[in-house]
Amino acid sequence: MNWVQPKTFTFATPPELFVLESGQRLGPITVTYETYxxxxxxxxxxxxxxxxxxxxxxxxxxxxxxxxxxxxxxxxIGPGKPFDTNRFFIxxxxxxxxxxxxxxxSSIDPATGRPYGMRFPVYTVRDMVRVQRELIAHLGIDRxxxxxxxxxxxMQVMEWGVTYPxxxxxxxxxxxxxxxxxxxxxxxxxxxxxxxxxxxxxQGNYEPGKGPAVGLAIARMLGMVTYRSDHVFTERFGRRIMxxxxxxxxxxxxRFEIENYLHYQGEKLVKRFDANTYxxxxxxxxLCDIGHGRGGMQAALARIQAHTLFIGVDSDWLYPPSYMIxxxxxxxxxxxxxxxxxxxxxHGHDAFLIEFERMRPVVASFVQRLAAERGCP
Amino acid sequence: MNWVQPKTFTFATPPELFVLESGQRLGPITVTYETYxxxxxxxxxxxxxxxxxxxxxxxxxxxxxxxxxxxxxxxxIGPGKPFDTNRFFIxxxxxxxxxxxxxxxSSIDPATGRPYGMRFPVYTVRDMVRVQRELIAHLGIDRxxxxxxxxxxxMQVMEWGVTYPxxxxxxxxxxxxxxxxxxxxxxxxxxxxxxxxxxxxxQGNYEPGKGPAVGLAIARMLGMVTYRSDHVFTERFGRRIMxxxxxxxxxxxxRFEIENYLHYQGEKLVKRFDANTYxxxxxxxxLCDIGHGRGGMQAALARIQAHTLFIGVDSDWLYPPSYMIxxxxxxxxxxxxxxxxxxxxxHGHDAFLIEFERMRPVVASFVQRLAAERGCP
Numbered sequence: 001m002n003w004v005q006p007k008t009f010t011f012a013t014p015p016e017l018f019v020l021e022s023g024q025r026l027g028p029i030t031v032t033y034e035t036y037x038x039x040x041x042x043x044x045x046x047x048x049x050x051x052x053x054x055x056x057x058x059x060x061x062x063x064x065x066x067x068x069x070x071x072x073x074x075x076x077i078g079p080g081k082p083f084d085t086n087r088f089f090i091x092x093x094x095x096x097x098x099x100x101x102x103x104x105x106s107s108i109d110p111a112t113g114r115p116y117g118m119r120f121p122v123y124t125v126r127d128m129v130r131v132q133r134e135l136i137a138h139l140g141i142d143r144x145x146x147x148x149x150x151x152x153x154x155m156q157v158m159e160w161g162v163t164y165p166x167x168x169x170x171x172x173x174x175x176x177x178x179x180x181x182x183x184x185x186x187x188x189x190x191x192x193x194x195x196x197x198x199x200x201x202x203q204g205n206y207e208p209g210k211g212p213a214v215g216l217a218i219a220r221m222l223g224m225v226t227y228r229s230d231h232v233f234t235e236r237f238g239r240r241i242m243x244x245x246x247x248x249x250x251x252x253x254x255r256f257e258i259e260n261y262l263h264y265q266g267e268k269l270v271k272r273f274d275a276n277t278y279x280x281x282x283x284x285x286x287l288c289d290i291g292h293g294r295g296g297m298q299a300a301l302a303r304i305q306a307h308t309l310f311i312g313v314d315s316d317w318l319y320p321p322s323y324m325i326x327x328x329x330x331x332x333x334x335x336x337x338x339x340x341x342x343x344x345x346x347h348g349h350d351a352f353l354i355e356f357e358r359m360r361p362v363v364a365s366f367v368q369r370l371a372a373e374r375g376c377p
Numbered sequence: 378m379n380w381v382q383p384k385t386f387t388f389a390t391p392p393e394l395f396v397l398e399s400g401q402r403l404g405p406i407t408v409t410y411e412t413y414x415x416x417x418x419x420x421x422x423x424x425x426x427x428x429x430x431x432x433x434x435x436x437x438x439x440x441x442x443x444x445x446x447x448x449x450x451x452x453x454i455g456p457g458k459p460f461d462t463n464r465f466f467i468x469x470x471x472x473x474x475x476x477x478x479x480x481x482x483s484s485i486d487p488a489t490g491r492p493y494g495m496r497f498p499v500y501t502v503r504d505m506v507r508v509q510r511e512l513i514a515h516l517g518i519d520r521x522x523x524x525x526x527x528x529x530x531x532m533q534v535m536e537w538g539v540t541y542p543x544x545x546x547x548x549x550x551x552x553x554x555x556x557x558x559x560x561x562x563x564x565x566x567x568x569x570x571x572x573x574x575x576x577x578x579x580q581g582n583y584e585p586g587k588g589p590a591v592g593l594a595i596a597r598m599l600g601m602v603t604y605r606s607d608h609v610f611t612e613r614f615g616r617r618i619m620x621x622x623x624x625x626x627x628x629x630x631x632r633f634e635i636e637n638y639l640h641y642q643g644e645k646l647v648k649r650f651d652a653n654t655y656x657x658x659x660x661x662x663x664l665c666d667i668g669h670g671r672g673g674m675q676a677a678l679a680r681i682q683a684h685t686l687f688i689g690v691d692s693d694w695l696y697p698p699s700y701m702i703x704x705x706x707x708x709x710x711x712x713x714x715x716x717x718x719x720x721x722x723x724h725g726h727d728a729f730l731i732e733f734e735r736m737r738p739v740v741a742s743f744v745q746r747l748a749a750e751r752g753c754p
Binding site: 021022023024118121122124179180181182183185186187189190193194197198199214215218221222225229230233234236237238239246247249250251252255256257258259262279280283286287289317320 | 398399400401495498499501556557558559560562563564566567570571574575576591592595598599602606607610611613614615616623624626627628629632633634635636639656657660663664666694697
């Protein structure tokens with residue numbers, strides 16, 4: 001694959017503002033996105049990839065020869081890979097309200113010349129999807145072959161199927177839900193409260209680069225625990241501790257290796273992520289409910305026309321398989337086309353970013369079936 | 378039952394200091410405890426109850442006629458109950474390093490006239506048990522019929538069996554572990570960091586009553602999530618939200634009921650608990666490893682002479698049944714007397730404070746068997 005470059009697309013330029021699900025208006029909106037492969041003449045080979053909470057548009061390839069790691073789903077996207085760039089045109093955009101180039105809380109509000117901060121309107125997963133719809137129209141695409149993603153990406157996948165049933169042939173929601181559970185809302189609220197407790201948060205009015213680093217790092221530490229599994233932490237870290245010398249062992253600051261690992265992960269996120277954006281994205285997930293304003297979950301699932309393959313992870317306790325199995329079964333009862341495949345992995349929720357060997361044949365076969373059904377060359 | 382009253386016992390008065398597991402010295406140590414029932418002449422009917430993280434010595438009965446709720450295990454302790462006060466002498470003390478009357482970080486350091494705060498030495502579950510040993514000796518008891526407790530209380534139960542194998546006939550560890558897992562250390566570290574992030578913490582030097590209320594409340598919110606289950610939160614709160622009106626629904630501050638519930642629980646704990654103590658107790662749990670300094674888990678379990686009944690909760694994901702099943706099986710292989718019973722409950726870890734109907738017959742039969750074996754009238 002050649003070096004990839006992010007591109008931008010701007011719409012909803014005043015006075016033509018974008019009306020959010022809440023009724024609030026926002027504009028202009030710039031979307032940062034990447035594409036891999038080529039759109040065919042029939043425009044029938046487009047696949048949209050949706051990213052998770054702290055993810056971004058850089059899903060595959062490298063920007064520079066010096067990049068140490070490629071995009072986050074590079075193992076699945078590329079020539080000969082399941083999302084085969086020799087056959088398909090792959091799109092991934094930073095979500096509305098993100099902080100990797102798409103308009104969000106860390107963007108400059110043209111009305112004030114300062115970052116929006118907490119003055120940014122609350123947006124939803126449905127809004128993210130409606131912005132993606134604008135992007136694909138801009139790219140000349142009427143209909144998607146597939147929308148795929150895990151976690152918050154999977155919520156976008158579900159919203160695509162319900163909001164635009166006639167515009168998508170296939171859905172691949174992974175380790176996700178159709179409506180956020182009370183427990184997951186609870187974890188999000190704890191993360192939000194931790195960020196807002198940091199004095200550097202300043203009601204969201206921090207200067208760029210001077211945000212609530214400690215609060216955001218702690219939030220990420222909690223996130224990381226929920227994304228993995230007891231089993232994997234035990235295997236990898238067990239009870240190993242920094243210093244076993246008897247005079248140091250009992251000190252409050254003598255960290256176990258699991259603690260060091262989480263602190264490292266927390267600090268790593270702070271370097272690349274905006275704290276206000278984290279608050280808004282968590283709120284968007286909390287508000288995720290494909291049945292909201294549509295007569296409930298069943299009515300929402302009844303709208304889906306796309307062939308849907310749900311993938312759950314057996315060790316995922318944050319978005320347990322049952323969430324997806326219930327949706328698949330309900331779709332079946334309603335006459336929809338839904339399959340469920342369970343990924344056996346010890347890695348917990350994050351398995352969709354780790355278990356590429358096991359996912360590859362299942363994803364490839366689903367993509368190929370969709371392409372054959374659509375007559376995509 | 379008559380009204381109960383807490384009592385105190387003070388030992389390790391300088392220069393006779395108590396040497397902690399770490400080698401640090403502490404004294405004087407005052408232990409606050411309650412007893413229910415009467416010690417028989419043979420002194421053979423004493424049962425020690427050990428409390429969990431935010432628990433206390435008030436395990437049964439009421440202090441005043443106006444008390445709305447009795448002690449935390451009142452459903453199990455009393456006349457005709459499994460821990461039958463007509464037959465047994467029940468003891469429950471606030472742990473070493475607690476904040477309900479036993480010497481801990483919130484106590485006044487006689488050397489300075491101010492609270493110890495973070496100058497209090499790090500202590501371990503083993504130290505808690507060694508202090509309980511001093512208490513029962515003070516009460517004229519050589520040997521315990523049983524030690525029982527859940528969660529951190531269960532860790533004390535395990536340490537009793539290993540540290541004083543010849544002094545205890547029975548062990549009843551519930552929803553607990555013999556060594557703290559990496560995941561549980563992770564949750565504790567996140568809770569500690571949250572407390573220390575609160576500017577009111579002031580390196581632990583806050584004035585009594587002016588501690589890090591927000592940080593401690595958030596820590597408790599996280600604790601509460603880990604003590605319960607996805608299932609129960611969904612049943613009880615689902616996605617109900619404070620305000621469904623379209624103009625309010627999307628506001629950042631429009632809380633879901635699960636969020637309200639957790640905030641309420643957090644604020645409730647702050648009124649009765651000390652933040653520095655929370656830090657130390659979590660560290661004591663992290664250091665819990667019955668095999669530490671004893672040649673490992675197997676060697677520790679081999680020391681236990683007591684008949685042990687492990688109780689695990691099927692929906693407990695914080696201290697899953699496997700932790701206890703493994704110890705029971707290992708004790709069996711080593712020739713010990715260990716049984717395992719699984720409590721079927723949707724309530725998660727906290728089931729040991731909720732599922733009294735189901736626990737009662739199992740606990741009663743275990744206590745009666747121990748009493749019969751010892752010839753306790």
